[in-house]
Structure formats: structure tokens, C-alpha cells
Amino acid sequence: MLKAPACPAGVMPVVIDNGFGGVLFHEACGHSLEATSVSKGTSQFSGKLGQKIASSIVTAIDDGTIPNAWGSLNIDDEGFAPRKNVLIKDGVLQSYMIDRLGSRRMGMDPTGSSRRESYKYAATSRMTNTYIAPGNDDDAEIISSMGDGLYCKAMGGGSVNPTTGEFNFSVREAYLVKDGKITTPVRGASLIGKGDQVLPKIDRVGKNMTMEQGMCGSQSGSIPANVGQPMIRISSITVGGR
16 A cells, blocks of 8 residues: 555445445444434434335344344343344335334334443433345456456444434455456545435345444443454445545
8 A cells, every 4th residue: 555556536436345245234324223313303214114125135234133243142232132233125124223202202123222331321212233234246246347447355443423324434455357357455545425315226246244343422422343354346326535
């Protein structure tokens, strides 16, 4: 990266590698599926249960029951058992992550998603182990069939507005792809877009899903959370650079 040229800016296909690449879904879409914003009607996904919000090859899950996983719970912070919440199945919105207050506002059952950093915070709906489920595409084919674009090997930090879904993420390690082949590394790349616009543009989902660990900050403090995904490809997204 020290000698890498600056990343060119523009709209292009982007491949995001597995593991911590899942932070893009976590931030850009996951927070917008929490009752914290959904119950108030301020989320981009409010009132869209049963509607198609993503590509038909996308299934997304929040599962607090995975044994010994970084974001797993024995019991949530309001006394409910965690469970495997299928948020999106084959592109259709199936569920939200709901705490006790959110359940009253929404008229839906809690999902064991209530979390907080400590007694100093009021518990609210939060993610646990959130990931995009494995698909059927081969990693090599995902890149070889993309033409020209950007391969994001490692994602960095970012920010999102849960109300609008607008996000901006830095990319720690990125490479240009020319004619389906990974070429030169580039620095200063960022991904810019909206969660509800990016989900329908995922046109490839790989088979090898892995998870990585992080800390998630929100109004109930900082909590451990897993993010994960297989390699995915977004057919077009705005890439920030020079």
C-alpha cells in the first residue's frame, strides 16, 4: 500500500471478500433492521416485511445462538432467549431484531436481541452474529466475470445513517481488476451508497462464509458482535478515490 497509486473514483463493479467484508451489511443494513429505528418508522426498511428488498440470491441472518461465537448470548439483557433470526430470505424481508419496547410499539414478539454494554445503559435492540449466508458461486468466477472493477480484500471503518441507509466505508486493502484479473493495489478507496440500493445489486454470492470479530457501538453502548459473509459482488457502486 505504501507505493500503491490512488484509487480511481467512479461507479464500477466491486467484489468484497469474505469475513470482515460483512461489516458492510452490518452497518449499511443491519442497524436499519433493529427495532430501535424500525419501531419509530425512521428506518429505510420500516413497514416492508414480506417485500423484496434484496437480490434473490441474498439471505441474511442474525444468530445469537452459535456456540462460543463472539456475539452469542445465553440470555439477552431483558431476559429473553436468543434465537436464529432470518432477516432476509431469498431477497425478501422476513424479520427484524426486536427488544421489549420495540415489540410493544410494533405489535411483534421480542427476538432475543436486546443488548447493552452494562447497567449504565438502557437495553435496546442490537445485532449478535450477523452474516450473509453462503451462496453457490465460485470465488474465481466471481472475479473473472466482472470485467473491470475493484476487489476489496480488507474493509476498514465507516459510518451510516440508519434513517436513510447512506453509508461511507474505507477500504484498507484494495486492488484494481482489469478484464477479470486482479492487477495493481490501490490506496484511498472508499465505498459510498445506500443500503436499500446496494442489496438488489448483489449479483454473486460465494460459498466460503467466514466470520470476524468486532465491537459495535450504538445508543446502548459498545458490545461484541460478529460480522461475516462469503465473497460477494455488487454489480455497480460508487467508489471514492481520486
